[in-house]
Amino acid sequence: MGAASGRKTAAAVTVFGMCGIIGYVGRTNSDQPLEVACEALARLQYRGYDSAGIVVANENGLSFVKRAGKLSVLEQALVENPLPAATAAIGHTRWATHGGPTDANAHPHLSANGEVAVVHNGILENHAELREELIQAGVGFRSETDTEVAAHLLARALAEIGSLPEAMRATSKRLEGAFTLLAVAADNPHLVVGARRTSPLVVGLGEGENFLGSDVAAFVARTNRALELGQDQVVTITADAVNVTDFDGNPVKAREFTVDWDVSAAVKGGYATFMEKEIHDQPMAVRDTLLGRLAPNGRMRLDELRTAESVLRSADKIVVVACGTAAYAGHVAKYAIEHWCRVPVEVELAHEFRYRDPVVTEKTLVVAISQSGETMDTIMAIRHAREQGAKVIAVVNTMGSTIARESDAALYTHAGPEVAVASTKAFLSQIAATYLLGLYLAELRGTMFPDEVRAVLDELELMPAKIQRVIDGEEAIRDLAGQMRDVQSVLFLGRHVGFPVAMEGALKLKELAYIHAEGFAAGELKHGPIALIDEGQPVFVVVPSPRGRDVLHEKVLSNIQEVRARGARTLVVAEAGDEAVAEFASQVFWVPPTPTLLAPLVAVVPLQIFACALASVKGLDVDQPRNLAKSVTVE
Numbered sequence: 001m002g003a004a005s006g007r008k009t010a011a012a013v014t015v016f017g018m019c020g021i022i023g024y025v026g027r028t029n030s031d032q033p034l035e036v037a038c039e040a041l042a043r044l045q046y047r048g049y050d051s052a053g054i055v056v057a058n059e060n061g062l063s064f065v066k067r068a069g070k071l072s073v074l075e076q077a078l079v080e081n082p083l084p085a086a087t088a089a090i091g092h093t094r095w096a097t098h099g100g101p102t103d104a105n106a107h108p109h110l111s112a113n114g115e116v117a118v119v120h121n122g123i124l125e126n127h128a129e130l131r132e133e134l135i136q137a138g139v140g141f142r143s144e145t146d147t148e149v150a151a152h153l154l155a156r157a158l159a160e161i162g163s164l165p166e167a168m169r170a171t172s173k174r175l176e177g178a179f180t181l182l183a184v185a186a187d188n189p190h191l192v193v194g195a196r197r198t199s200p201l202v203v204g205l206g207e208g209e210n211f212l213g214s215d216v217a218a219f220v221a222r223t224n225r226a227l228e229l230g231q232d233q234v235v236t237i238t239a240d241a242v243n244v245t246d247f248d249g250n251p252v253k254a255r256e257f258t259v260d261w262d263v264s265a266a267v268k269g270g271y272a273t274f275m276e277k278e279i280h281d282q283p284m285a286v287r288d289t290l291l292g293r294l295a296p297n298g299r300m301r302l303d304e305l306r307t308a309e310s311v312l313r314s315a316d317k318i319v320v321v322a323c324g325t326a327a328y329a330g331h332v333a334k335y336a337i338e339h340w341c342r343v344p345v346e347v348e349l350a351h352e353f354r355y356r357d358p359v360v361t362e363k364t365l366v367v368a369i370s371q372s373g374e375t376m377d378t379i380m381a382i383r384h385a386r387e388q389g390a391k392v393i394a395v396v397n398t399m400g401s402t403i404a405r406e407s408d409a410a411l412y413t414h415a416g417p418e419v420a421v422a423s424t425k426a427f428l429s430q431i432a433a434t435y436l437l438g439l440y441l442a443e444l445r446g447t448m449f450p451d452e453v454r455a456v457l458d459e460l461e462l463m464p465a466k467i468q469r470v471i472d473g474e475e476a477i478r479d480l481a482g483q484m485r486d487v488q489s490v491l492f493l494g495r496h497v498g499f500p501v502a503m504e505g506a507l508k509l510k511e512l513a514y515i516h517a518e519g520f521a522a523g524e525l526k527h528g529p530i531a532l533i534d535e536g537q538p539v540f541v542v543v544p545s546p547r548g549r550d551v552l553h554e555k556v557l558s559n560i561q562e563v564r565a566r567g568a569r570t571l572v573v574a575e576a577g578d579e580a581v582a583e584f585a586s587q588v589f590w591v592p593p594t595p596t597l598l599a600p601l602v603a604v605v606p607l608q609i610f611a612c613a614l615a616s617v618k619g620l621d622v623d624q625p626r627n628l629a630k631s632v633t634v635e
């Protein structure tokens with residue numbers, strides 16, 4: 001069936017790679033370029049961690065080290081083969097797409113004459129024909145990557161044109177697909193040149209030094225001043241200047257922005273893992289997301305929502321697009337926004353939305369939720385929605401990210417950098433931010449009185465302290481994890497907002513502890529899943545507040561009894577004081593009394609702690625689970 005006239009159909013599938021890149025130039029030869037690159041790669045590991053490499057440039061030319069394996073392998077290699085003092089460096093941490101994770105396929109890739117080095121994030125779709133062309137011209141290849149063609153093309157263009165920025169522009173025009181490329185050349189160790197098409201690249205502005213990074217995490221420890229780059233642009237940095245042009249060499253004025261992340265948020269700060277640290281950061285993440293949203297007149301303020309009020313008032317449907325944990329935050333938000341705004345809210349996985357010809361009109365308000373702002377499925381979904389005339393509001397954590405830039409408005413979550421692959425504090429801050437959006441819309445559309453909005457905001461402001469109380473009780477849930485090292489499968493049940501919390505609990509366990517886990521709507525049990533219950537089957541149940549809608553609470557109590565009667569080990573997350581629940585629970589994890597719609601902010605915390613602790617008990621890599629990257633920049 002064809003698309004109705006006037007509606008745009010899905011474009012061809014696009015594939016992008018995911019990796020982290022850093023570029024740096026300082027004034028004089030020193031160890032600084034190497035230090036900056038190592039530090040940045042440590043912060044960027046979440047983008048990929050199967051190999052890494054660094055090349056430095058000084059007046060003697062280029063020197064590099066690259067290794068397959070985690071960053072620690074590269075760090076050890078750098079101890080054994082120290083790189084010289086230099087003025088510039090580029091570095092890369094990889095998530096393999098073309099060519100397996102080997103030393104040869106690790107970046108940087110050097111041109112045949114060793115004069116040019118490049119690192120690359122993305123996928124060059126025409127690499128095969130370019131490789132063939134270069135082979136015909138006598139170029140020998142050392143790796144299986146698509147990237148290596150860029151190194152050779154760039155070196156040849158440089159030999160012909162004599163200027164690295166010019167050569168980069170000429171080379172970029174020959175490349176198809178998505179790319180961020182950074183390059184250094186032996187003949188000028190005082191500059192690094194970058195090019196971007198679709199894959200992310202931001203500039204960090206320093207004093208007597210400048211930076212390029214795949215995102216601000218690369219340089220936020222050194223500077224909080226940054227420049228956004230647009231599509232098809234080439235940037236040249238020296239120690240004292242930044243120059244941006246389009247691929248034709250026309251000057252471009254890049255927008256400057258300030259990164260308000262606290263650097264200490266991107267270090268483990270005494271915790272064994274980033275995930276533990278980020279779980280403990282959650283009260284602050286929610287507090288910071290709520291900060292400054294109340295105007296002196298008591299009305300809600302979302303200054304960054306520059307979308308015309310008429311658009312927000314007249315929207316006849318809200319569609320939330322997101323992936324993974326961010327999508328579960330969207331599921332939670334649906335319950336609240338529909339209740340407060342009386343407008344239909346659909347939540348859809350971005351990749352499903354993108355390719356199913358959804359009904360989207362000028363009156364559809366799309367809310368894209370993303371921690372990284374670089375999730376390719378979500379980027380493609382918002383592009384598709386905007387092509388249909390919809391307005392897009394991004395709820396996003398990373399400033400200057402692609403999703404923030406490509407949306408009509410960005411409502412930032414202020415969770416700070418999230419490094420662990422498993423999302424925790426981003427989830428809570430996404431719920432807080434989407435709730436702010438819901439309350440703002442409700443006030444604007446007249447479905448809530450200002451004093452009603454104020455009452456919810458007052459409750460929201462109590463949440464950081466309540467989340468802290470749950471964290472303070474973490475020992476009990478850690479003990480449980482210690483007993484469950486050999487468990488094969490765990491089920492999670494919830495109703496209403498407890499349902500997405502159950503799904504999030506299951507996702508955490510799958511990705512961290514590699515255990516089969518499923519989250520179900522408790523009402524669905526008797527429609528099939530109850531057949532899974534056997535003697536000793538662990539089942540987490542998220543119980544709604546007994547002070548909320550009676551029927552919800554009663555129904556979940558019945559569900560607990562149903563699984564318990566069939567031998568389940570019932571692990572219950574319930575509100576302190578809910579004595580009725582204790583009778584049917586093998587173990588209860590108490591959370592502070594909280595209104596029903598806000599309860600996910602506390603109920604999910606024991607589930608996060610459990611997954612994190614179980615992965616640790618099993619000796620698994622909590623921050624970098626197998627096969628995953630933090631930011632999924634491939635479709």
Ligand code: M6R
Pocket residue numbers: 323324325326369370371372373374375378421422423424507511630631632
């Ligand atoms: O950066 P995003 O929020 O767009 O990422 C979306 C998902 O990839 C992410 O939430 C993923 O599911 C996490 N690993 C879950 O812990």
